[in-house]
Amino acid sequence: MILNFYLFHDNFLIFKGEIYKMKNVKIIAIVVLVFIIAQLFSPKKNSGDIETVDFFLNETDPPEDVQVILKNTCFDCHSDHTVYPWYNTITPLNFWISEHINEGKKHFNMSQSQWSTASLKKKDHKFDELIEMIDTKEMPLKSYTWTHTEANLTDLQRQKIKAWAQKVRESYAAMTLTTN
Ligand code: HEC
Numbered sequence: 001m002i003l004n005f006y007l008f009h010d011n012f013l014i015f016k017g018e019i020y021k022m023k024n025v026k027i028i029a030i031v032v033l034v035f036i037i038a039q040l041f042s043p044k045k046n047s048g049d050i051e052t053v054d055f056f057l058n059e060t061d062p063p064e065d066v067q068v069i070l071k072n073t074c075f076d077c078h079s080d081h082t083v084y085p086w087y088n089t090i091t092p093l094n095f096w097i098s099e100h101i102n103e104g105k106k107h108f109n110m111s112q113s114q115w116s117t118a119s120l121k122k123k124d125h126k127f128d129e130l131i132e133m134i135d136t137k138e139m140p141l142k143s144y145t146w147t148h149t150e151a152n153l154t155d156l157q158r159q160k161i162k163a164w165a166q167k168v169r170e171s172y173a174a175m176t177l178t179t180n
Helices: 002-038 050-060 064-073 093-107 120-135 142-147 155-179
Strands: none
Touching: 064 155, 120 155
């Protein structure tokens, strides 16, 4: 009698174990399926012409080294052209990247279509914010520097960007004086 009870008990446990296993397999299968189907969806790419930043570069005249920094660490999110990393082919990473680009462009866009139509006051304000972003190390975004190691700016690089930005602000101030 006692022996029988134990046998039954053991079988029951095995039975329960099988159920748990089946459940796990089902959950994993659903997750994999959702992931595969998700790959069919991707956001629109930011793939306009990079030459549209020339207007901005001509106007703000950054020295060669600052130009290289802007190109390597800012254009991806603040111009009409992004050089995408390989993992942008994976959904949902591409939606996360796209969100940063859209947000970045909404706040500050160096492309001609945006920069040539902005008022002096607005442009000056953007450079004020730029200096703050560089000072507080909010830019480039942290998540970007994880995979773009060249975007980990040194203190010297930050100083150079700030010196350039301050000069740009002075030139805008002078332009405001002459246009008033
Ligand atoms: C990975 C994308 C990304 C990169 C790279 C990046 N930014 Fe941004 N930037 C953003 C986003 C998103 C915002 C808006 C949200 C915020 O302020 O955090 C923003 C906002 C800004 C703003 C406007 C702040 C405001 O208050 O409106 C400035 C100026 C700026 N960035 C400058 C830079 C500069 C300069 C670089 C390069 C050194 C850079 N960013 C690199 C994504 C990026």
